[in-house]
Amino acid sequence: MKFFIDTANLNEIREAQALGVLDGVTTNPSLMAKEGITGKDNIMRHYKAICDIVDGDVSAEVISVDFEGMVREGEELVEIDEKIVVKIPMIREGIKALKYFSGKGIRTNCTLIFSPGQALVAAKAGATYISPFVGRLDDISTDGIALIEQILTIYRNYGFDTQVLAASVRHPMHIIQCAEVGADVMTGPLSAIEALLKHPLTDIGLEKFLSDYNKGNA
Numbered sequence: 001m002k003f004f005i006d007t008a009n010l011n012e013i014r015e016a017q018a019l020g021v022l023d024g025v026t027t028n029p030s031l032m033a034k035e036g037i038t039g040k041d042n043i044m045r046h047y048k049a050i051c052d053i054v055d056g057d058v059s060a061e062v063i064s065v066d067f068e069g070m071v072r073e074g075e076e077l078v079e080i081d082e083k084i085v086v087k088i089p090m091i092r093e094g095i096k097a098l099k100y101f102s103g104k105g106i107r108t109n110c111t112l113i114f115s116p117g118q119a120l121v122a123a124k125a126g127a128t129y130i131s132p133f134v135g136r137l138d139d140i141s142t143d144g145i146a147l148i149e150q151i152l153t154i155y156r157n158y159g160f161d162t163q164v165l166a167a168s169v170r171h172p173m174h175i176i177q178c179a180e181v182g183a184d185v186m187t188g189p190l191s192a193i194e195a196l197l198k199h200p201l202t203d204i205g206l207e208k209f210l211s212d213y214n215k216g217n218a
């Protein structure tokens, strides 16, 4: 399973890249706003800065909600760097844009997926990735991981190439559950990835190894 981080924070992206297990970055307009990145030029420069750090795909989301606007924005975004994947919302016009970009060989990530039907249509339109929001479904007492499983079954039944990018991942158990059901990619905060490293028996074991070494090598 590929690990993406869901942030526009350059320090966090550098830290994740340095860890050596990062496969890509996802952003969205809220994450860009959180970093105080406003205005088209600054936004484009920021995407470039992210691409310069990470070895992997960088999802950059369009703001337009009409087909022509999405096409215009997407074509500008892919000019920034070959790592850019155009993030398109799951709406009627978005489906047309996914189909258009797929025909042009431009990679896409269909975002705001909350149902298997949406995932099926996005795959038929040729999306490279689809992003079902696991955490936001869990927030409303609906099983986000069950949706990932359902989509994977549908994609396997028909041999779709579209990759299931489990998004809105919030904690380490989400990552493990995504891996158990076979999600292609997960995206979440760096803290959730770092939490996978931790176990108290590892800390206790290491302390003992080092203290035993030091006894004989003081």
Ligand code: E4P
Pocket: 006, 026, 027, 028, 111, 131, 133, 135, 136, 167, 168, 169, 187, 188
């Ligand atoms: C997906 O690409 C979104 O950017 C993201 O994962 C949403 O996560 P949130 O529900 O934690 O905001």
